[in-house]
Amino acid sequence: MRAFRYARATDPGEAAALVAGVPDAVYLGGGTNLVDLMKLGVLRPGLVVDVSGLPYDTVAHRPDGGVLIGGAVRGRRLGLDEGIRSRFPALTRALLSGASAQIRTQATVAGNLLQRTRCPYFQDTGTPCNRRSPGSGCAAIPGVHRDLAVIGTSDACVASHPSDLAVALAAYDAVVEVRRPDGEQRLVPIHELHRLPGDTPWIETVLEPGDLITGVHLPPPAAPSATYRKVRDRWSYAFAVVSVAAVLRVEAGRVGDVRIALGGVAPRPWRLWATERALVGTDPGDDDVRAATRLAFADARPLPGNAFKLDLAADLVAAVLRELR
Amino acid sequence: MSGDVVLRVNGEDRVLHLDNRVTLLDALREHLRLTGTKKGCDHGQCGACTVLLDGERANSCLLLAVAVAGRAVTTVEGLADGAEPHPLQRAFIAHDGFQCGYCTPGQICSAIGMLAEAAAGLPSAVSADLAGTAAVDLDDEEIRERMSGNLCRCGAYAGIVAAIREVAGG
Numbered sequence: 464m465r466a467f468r469y470a471r472a473t474d475p476g477e478a479a480a481l482v483a484g485v486p487d488a489v490y491l492g493g494g495t496n497l498v499d500l501m502k503l504g505v506l507r508p509g510l511v512v513d514v515s516g517l518p519y520d521t522v523a524h525r526p527d528g529g530v531l532i533g534g535a536v537r538g539r540r541l542g543l544d545e546g547i548r549s550r551f552p553a554l555t556r557a558l559l560s561g562a563s564a565q566i567r568t569q570a571t572v573a574g575n576l577l578q579r580t581r582c583p584y585f586q587d588t589g590t591p592c593n594r595r596s597p598g599s600g601c602a603a604i605p606g607v608h609r610d611l612a613v614i615g616t617s618d619a620c621v622a623s624h625p626s627d628l629a630v631a632l633a634a635y636d637a638v639v640e641v642r643r644p645d646g647e648q649r650l651v652p653i654h655e656l657h658r659l660p661g662d663t664p665w666i667e668t669v670l671e672p673g674d675l676i677t678g679v680h681l682p683p684p685a686a687p688s689a690t691y692r693k694v695r696d697r698w699s700y701a702f703a704v705v706s707v708a709a710v711l712r713v714e715a716g717r718v719g720d721v722r723i724a725l726g727g728v729a730p731r732p733w734r735l736w737a738t739e740r741a742l743v744g745t746d747p748g749d750d751d752v753r754a755a756t757r758l759a760f761a762d763a764r765p766l767p768g769n770a771f772k773l774d775l776a777a778d779l780v781a782a783v784l785r786e787l788r
Numbered sequence: 789m790s791g792d793v794v795l796r797v798n799g800e801d802r803v804l805h806l807d808n809r810v811t812l813l814d815a816l817r818e819h820l821r822l823t824g825t826k827k828g829c830d831h832g833q834c835g836a837c838t839v840l841l842d843g844e845r846a847n848s849c850l851l852l853a854v855a856v857a858g859r860a861v862t863t864v865e866g867l868a869d870g871a872e873p874h875p876l877q878r879a880f881i882a883h884d885g886f887q888c889g890y891c892t893p894g895q896i897c898s899a900i901g902m903l904a905e906a907a908a909g910l911p912s913a914v915s916a917d918l919a920g921t922a923a924v925d926l927d928d929e930e931i932r933e934r935m936s937g938n939l940c941r942c943g944a945y946a947g948i949v950a951a952i953r954e955v956a957g958g
């Protein structure tokens with residue numbers, strides 16, 4: 464691990480001032496991803512600014528039914544929140560299906576959103592990876608890519624985003640609150656936070672140097688009926704092969720409103736906009752839902768080792784909507 | 789790049805001169821010679837390094853020691869009450885909750901944190917009811933899910949679950 468300076472920020476202005484003009488500075492949340500990647504030599508910061516103690520550690524329920532979850536809120540705290548549990552069940556289920564309990568006691572909401580891909584080549588500095596080392600190539604395309612993305616990818620990178628929480632946030636149309644270094648607030652819809660790789664996979668988000676995630680705003684839920692289901696290689700403590708968060712309102716036997724986001728299939732939580740449009744106003748059977756899911760994968764670029772995810776996604780969406788109806 | 793860090797371990801303040809790179813796990817084992825806490829994977833994947841941080845379970849391999857200065861760290865060495873083992877330590881012996889014992893300190897610290905989470909009403913991924921806020925009834929399925937962050941290479945899981953269930957009162 465490269466030697467680094469450590470500083471603990473006590474207010475957001477101080478955090479911004481500490482990282483200003485220091486290109487190799489990073490923020491530290493719970494450290495469960497950052498410290499891991501520093502040990503692996505994937506990240507080599509010269510300055511680590513601890514923002515886990517900043518006063519963004521509350522979950523505030525608003526009169527309109529919306530919620531502001533602080534960026535420094537840890538998983539354990541979020542899992543205990545009664546209002547989230549009763550009104551945003553897909554979010555609680557996604558949270559609790561991620562990592563392990565002891566990782567969740569430390570991991571923060573901001574850090575969860577900004578955790579890096581689990582692509583084995585990204586984590587292995589002995590192999591090419593355009594995301595880690597621009598221009599070095601992508602070892603995953605000809606190599607092991609079973610767990611990686613099938614849509615939103617490019618010839619430069621097929622990494623998938625590993626977060627469960629972010630998938631539920633996408634289904635709930637969350638907006639990420641960012642504090643710019645000059646103190647100004649910037650609002651980023653969750654759907655736009657992570658950039659698709661294109662020719663520049665090393666530029667992972669729309670955040671700029673010094674930007675601090677201070678919270679995530681949830682608008683009032685579109686419907687109370689919602690869930691999260693995660694398919695993985697073992698029952699617990701494993702990343703998603705494919706996961707789905709769905710929010711559904713049924714009106715007079717037909718789909719009144721539906722929001723569906725998938726994990727494990729793309730470089731960011733993947734909203735199934737086309738599927739949602741196809742389903743609204745219908746009374747779909749499982750095959751209709753499968754067909755509607757495939758619509759959203761018209762531009763998919765599956766690889767030999769992960770093409771199965773398209774069928775799996777269609778089955779999973781059908782199963783979850785059946786459960787919610 | 790280094791400095792004095794006050795670590796509060798098992799109720800005692802210990803001043804260490806540490807490089808910023810030192811994890812809590814390495815500070816405990818290499819600097820304080822508290823070798824009860826074990827290093828398995830060093831990447832958050834096995835739970836052998838689990839300690840209690842302000843009473844909550846955490847993987848000490850992923851924590852920078854400098855970042856936990858001032859917080860209360862409890863390791864397996866701090867669980868017994870004098871010569872009297874902690875009830876979970878006793879239960880692990882009674883139920884054969886280990887074979888080689890390497891994962892055991894992490895299992896026991898993790899279980900203590902887990903019981904506190906359940907008492908506080910924290911649901912798990914297998915809880916059918918998310919909205920209930922009462923203390924959770926810990927059946928085997930709940931215990932297994934909640935302990936999934938602790939791997940046991942010897943496969944002593946049956947004894948581990950039985951030991952925890954006994955202390956949970958199930």
Ligand SMILES: Cc1cc2nc3c(=O)[nH]c(=O)nc-3n(C[C@H](O)[C@H](O)[C@H](O)COP(=O)(O)OP(=O)(O)OC[C@H]3O[C@@H](n4cnc5c(N)ncnc54)[C@H](O)[C@@H]3O)c2cc1C
Pocket residue numbers: 489490491492493494495496497498499514534535560561562563566569570571572573574575576577578625626627628674675676677700701702703831832833
């Ligand atoms: C063994 C293992 C299994 C896991 N399994 C899962 C899983 O199944 N599902 C899942 O979703 N996750 C899983 N995780 C990942 C885990 O959820 C993340 O490591 C965690 O959420 C990151 O949060 P953190 O606070 O520790 O982030 P950190 O490690 O502190 O930071 C992560 C990134 O966010 C940046 N950052 C942190 N806070 C801010 C801020 N306020 N503003 C701007 N930037 C910030 C950091 O600079 C860093 O780049 C797993 C991790 C491990 C080790």
Ligand code: FES
Pocket residue numbers: 826827828829830831832833834835836837838847848849850
């Ligand atoms: S040594 Fe920390 S989780 Fe394995």
Ligand code: FES
Pocket residue numbers: 885886887888889890891892939940941942943944
């Ligand atoms: S008792 Fe040997 S690893 Fe668990």
